Amino acid sequence: MIKKLHIHFLVIALLLxxxxxxxxxxxxxxxxxxxxxxxxxxFNDPTPVFLKKELRKRFPGVDLSHLDLRKAIVVAxxxxxxxTVKLKVGKNISSKAQIGGSPQAFHSxxxxxxxxLKIDSPSYSSNGPWQLLFNGNIxxxxxxxxxxxxxxxxxxxxxxxxxxxPDYNSDDRQIDxxxxxxxxxxxxxRNDSPLPMVLPAKTWGTSIEGEKRCGQKSNxxxxxxxxxxTICDSTSKAxxxxxYQPTQLYIQTDARVIxxxxxxxxxxxxxxxxxxxxxxxxxxxGPVSATFGITINGQTYSKAIYLDPLKAKHRKTLNTxxxxxxxxxxxxxHNSKVWILPNWESGDFTVTKIQSLVTSAR
Numbered sequence: 217m218i219k220k221l222h223i224h225f226l227v228i229a230l231l232l233x234x235x236x237x238x239x240x241x242x243x244x245x246x247x248x249x250x251x252x253x254x255x256x257x258x259f260n261d262p263t264p265v266f267l268k269k270e271l272r273k274r275f276p277g278v279d280l281s282h283l284d285l286r287k288a289i290v291v292a293x294x295x296x297x298x299x300t301v302k303l304k305v306g307k308n309i310s311s312k313a314q315i316g317g318s319p320q321a322f323h324s325x326x327x328x329x330x331x332x333l334k335i336d337s338p339s340y341s342s343n344g345p346w347q348l349l350f351n352g353n354i355x356x357x358x359x360x361x362x363x364x365x366x367x368x369x370x371x372x373x374x375x376x377x378x379x380x381x382p383d384y385n386s387d388d389r390q391i392d393x394x395x396x397x398x399x400x401x402x403x404x405x406r407n408d409s410p411l412p413m414v415l416p417a418k419t420w421g422t423s424i425e426g427e428k429r430c431g432q433k434s435n436x437x438x439x440x441x442x443x444x445x446t447i448c449d450s451t452s453k454a455x456x457x458x459x460y461q462p463t464q465l466y467i468q469t470d471a472r473v474i475x476x477x478x479x480x481x482x483x484x485x486x487x488x489x490x491x492x493x494x495x496x497x498x499x500x501x502g503p504v505s506a507t508f509g510i511t512i513n514g515q516t517y518s519k520a521i522y523l524d525p526l527k528a529k530h531r532k533t534l535n536t537x538x539x540x541x542x543x544x545x546x547x548x549x550h551n552s553k554v555w556i557l558p559n560w561e562s563g564d565f566t567v568t569k570i571q572s573l574v575t576s577a578r
Contacts, residue, residue, distance in 0.1 A: 234391065243286075246361040246502060248274060253450040253551040254416040254433055262302070263451050267346035267361065282367030284342040290333045292350075293317035293360035299352030303335040306344030306494040310335050322355065322414075323472045330357055341357060353431060355416075356450075386481035415549070415572040417448035424462050429542040430467075439463040440558070447570060455495070455566040456558045458502060466555035473510040474546055483549055485509070488517075488538040490556060495564025497557050502536055502563025508570070533568070549574075 248270055257263035267288070268280055288303050290407035292315050299315035316331035348359065424439040430448035434441065440460025447454040447467055454465060474481070490508045503525070509518030523534040554572050558565075 224228050224283055242365045244363050244365045246271070246275075246363060246425045248359045249363075250356045250358060250450075252416070253414065254430075254448060254450065255350050255356055255357045256446070257351055262349040262351045264304075264347045264349050265356070265359070265451075266361070267348065268403050270359075271361075279367055284364040284366070285346055285361060286364060286508065287334060287362045288338045288348060289360040289362070290315075290331050290335065290348065290356070291360075292333070292354055292356045293322065293330050295319055295322045295353040299350065301333065301335070301351070301356045302349045303338060303353075304345060304347040304349055305337050306340040310338040311347070312351075317355075317405075322353075323470065330355075339383075356539065360527045371516040373536050413474070413574040415469040415471055415474075415574065417467040419468045420445055420466065421445050423467050423470075424463055427468070441465055447567060450569065450571075452569055456506075456562065456564060458495075462558040462560060462562070464555050464557040465567070466553045467570065468551075468553050469549065471546060471549040471552075474549065474574065474577075476503060479545065481577055483544040483546070483574055483577050484541065485574075486512075486540045486542075486544075487573040487575050488540070488554055489569065489571045489573070490521065490534075490536050490567065491569040492521065492523070492534045492565045492567050493532060495566065496522065502561065504565040505559040505562040506556055506565070507559070508536070508554075508556040509538060510540070510552055510554045510572070513541075513548040 232503050240421065254265050255265075257474050261375065262503065267285075271278055271280060285305055290301055290313075292299070292301070294315040294317040296319060297314070297317045299317065300312040301315060302312050303310040313333045313335055315333065317329070321329035348357070419427050419429055422439045422441060422444060425434060425436065428445065430445065432445060434444050438460070440457050440463055442455040442457060443453040444465055445454075446452045447465060454464075456462075474483075488510050492506070494504050504521065504523040507518050507520050509516060511517075517538065517540055519538040521534055521536050525532065552572075554570055556567060556570060
């Protein structure tokens with residue numbers, strides 16, 4: 217009798233599992249474009265990409281508790297082919313995967329110059345942080361996450377380029393890493409406005425330090441900037457320390473990505489974006505107060521930024537964009553400089569991002 221009851225319970229449980237959609241698991245593919253972002257880090261200090269944070273930003277309202285990460289596919293390249301990436305899930309970290317590349321192809325937007333790396337999750341459990349840890353001088357185009365979804369997918373209108381889809385086909389070669397740049401080229405040739413194109417940094421400098429190649433470290437601290445060389449990176453750590461004479465920190469954009477277009481192409485609009493966070497030191501109290509801008513073709517365009525962390529209850533990071541319209545040549549873009557200058561009354565702050573985007577060309 218007990219044996220029959222046990223069998224009956226097993227049958228009922230199996231039927232409930234099949235019938236209940238809430239218990240079903242779907243294998244899905246989440247594609248996130250990073251628009252050829254530049255990442256630079258020393259080999260003993262990896263730069264993380266926080267995958268859960270990116271998912272929340274791109275797919276508002278997503279319930280990550282329903283997702284189990286199975287693998288990550290990275291489309292990227294490194295300057296000399298020595299870059300590496302690891303996948304961290306919870307406390308477990310995968311073995312490192314080497315990112316291919318060469319100096320000759322580093323600034324090319326052609327999709328065949330990018331390496332494609334498949335990294336299996338080092339943990340069956342997906343609790344805790346999901347991070348990709350990058351080492352080296354790297355251009356990141358795309359990250360694809362393969363997940364088991366025990367819930368429902370985000371609504372279509374929330375998707376970024378409709379980047380959330382069922383994983384119908386496990387052939388990772390189907391990832392179209394060149395779609396973003398090729399769509400821009402196609403629109404330019406039709407004289408349409410392209411999607412935003414990120415201009416990477418070529419050099420950095422201050423009025424005291426002088427100009428240096430991205431990756432070269434600072435040789436002094438008299439300008440008040442810590443880690444100024446990281447201003448070139450998509451995850452900058454460049455920090456201004458209160459108590460020094462305010463000194464302009466700048467990057468010169470690397471506009472070779474637009475060399476593929478015709479000689480008559482003109483840039484019609486630019487977006488200069490800055491993100492900054494106030495310092496945490498006790499002696500650093502004071503608002504984030506600075507001016508940022510761009511010098512292009514002999515003209516300077518600027519915008520003031522201000523954030524008082526004591527009055528901003530919810531805003532702990534300042535994000536500001538300077539939108540410009542004009543008629544600039546490719547040479548103008550090549551020689552432009554994007555900069556930030558602290559004000560005398562400013563407290564400590566960290567520039568977490570400074571970025572130039574071409575938003576329209578003809």
